Amino acid sequence: MKHTEPKVIEKKKSDDNVVKIKKSKKRNIEPRTIHLKKSEGTANLYDWIHTLVYAVAIVVLLLTFFLRLVDVSGTSMVPTLQSKDKVIVTNFLYTPQDGDIVVISHGAEYSDPIIKRVIATEGQSLYIDFETGSVVVDGKELKEDYIQGFTHAEDAEIPSVIPDGKIFVMGDNRGVSLDSRSKEIGLIDKDDIIGKAQFVVFPLNSIKYLY
Secondary structure: OOOOOOOOOOOOOOHHHOOOOOOOOOOOOOOOOOOOOOOHHHHHHHHHHHHHHHHHHHHHHHHHHHEEEEEOOOOOOOOOOOOOOEEEEEOOOOOOOOOOEEEEOOOOOOOOOEEEEEEEEOOOEEEEEOOOOEEEEOOEEOOOOOOEOOOOOOOOOOOOEOOOOEEEEEOOEOOOOOOOOOOOOOOEEHHHEEEEEEEEEEOHHHOEEOO
């Protein structure tokens, strides 16, 4: 009879009792940027407001440094300009020339702004024949198709040569214009010129460029 050795049964520890704790890996979570979409109508409104603000700023700059809007009062520049016309005036790097229509801050004894036509500038000779109404500058008679009425004499002494820094002006409506022929206005200092009248912009049926 064979002797049988008893088998030794090794009990293995059950893996079920082993709790494996895995360290969770930290995730780098980037912050999310949430884009709130404006409604199309709101976006269009903002764009319109920005455009309007920029346009107003440009207009203000132009009117402050380059352009002015002037109301004509009176009939001294008829038929070229009518009372209540609105005129754009420029003054940037402006030097007065014969024939220009200019706005002047005041005269010798007249405190209100006036608008007149430049007849002669500094250094030019000037002669007005008050019997015929003809105006002669530097020996040449002016062809004044723009005037109304007769060029009559007033009480100012008219120099044969315009002094430095001065200009001689008259209105186109020669019969009624108060201008350099009068002591009240006299010769105009160039520093008192506000600017040159360039365009009539109102009324709409009178829009034109002023030569």
